[in-house]
Amino acid sequence: MFERFSKEARMAIVLAQEDARELRSSTIEMEHVLLGVLSQGGPELSALLADTGITHEGVLSSLARTGKGQPLGEEDAEALRSIGIDLDAVRESLEANFGEDALDRAAPERERRGPFGRGRGGNFGHIPFARDAKKVLELSLREALARKDKTIESGHLLLGILRAPNATTARLLGGSEVVADLRPKVLALLDRVA
Numbered sequence: 185m186f187e188r189f190s191k192e193a194r195m196a197i198v199l200a201q202e203d204a205r206e207l208r209s210s211t212i213e214m215e216h217v218l219l220g221v222l223s224q225g226g227p228e229l230s231a232l233l234a235d236t237g238i239t240h241e242g243v244l245s246s247l248a249r250t251g252k253g254q255p256l257g258e259e260d261a262e263a264l265r266s267i268g269i270d271l272d273a274v275r276e277s278l279e280a281n282f283g284e285d286a287l288d289r290a291a292p293e294r295e296r297r298g299p300f301g302r303g304r305g306g307n308f309g310h311i312p313f314a315r316d317a318k319k320v321l322e323l324s325l326r327e328a329l330a331r332k333d334k335t336i337e338s339g340h341l342l343l344g345i346l347r348a349p350n351a352t353t354a355r356l357l358g359g360s361e362v363v364a365d366l367r368p369k370v371l372a373l374l375d376r377v378a
Contacts, residue, residue: 188325190335196220197321197341204311207247211314214353217321218345219243225338228373233342236362243356250352320344331374339374343367 186194200220204212222233222240233239261271313321323344328336345353346367357363 188328188334188336190337192224192226193324193336193338193341196224196338199223200317201311203244207244210311212311212317213314214316214320214345214350215243215247215356217317217341218353218356219247221338221342221345225342228377229339229342229370232366232369232373236358236366238357246356247352316348316350319348323347331371333374337374337377339370339377342370343374346370 186197189197197217197220200212200216203219203223204216207216209216219240222230222238222243225233264271320341321344324336324340327340327343327347328334333340346357346363349357349363354360354363357366
């Protein structure tokens with residue numbers, strides 16, 4: 185399937201993996217694919233998304249904040265509170281006993297390797313696609329086939345995301361109304377580019 189991807193769309197997927205790695209995710213999620221599209225979508229697609237208030241920097245900072253502030257998410261924190269576990273109290277206790285950066289130090293450091301297995305550089309290991317990210321790739325192919333386009337562009341990746349967004353991606357995009365509003369605009373953009 186990747187042979188049908190344009191250079192721009194391939195780079196979006198590569199950058200999705202890099203963003204997943206930067207955010208310390210063990211899998212490439214749909215939101216990472218969105219970040220890749222925001223990085224490599226081209227000027228017209230980026231402008232379209234920016235007009236809606238969706239930028240790479242904004243999405244990346246939102247995901248970074250979510251990952252550090254509430255590692256389990258608000259629903260999980262509420263469920264734990266219902267059985268008498270207060271995450272804020274646990275965090276305060278850990279920091280009081282082990283220092284302010286105790287939780288950051290508790291995360292194991294990944295071995296840093298260069299491109300040939302040693303030396304300096306980032307973690308170059310394979311990060312697998314999560315189920316919803318795989319679905320985006322499949323839906324982007326379906327979108328291209330339905331339009332009779334020969335290649336899969338970044339716009340097709342975005343259409344795949346818009347077709348079946350997960351809760352996180354829907355929130356990052358601004359909700360279901362914005363998702364519904366974006367789809368015809370992306371289709372029109374693909375028509376102009378073709």
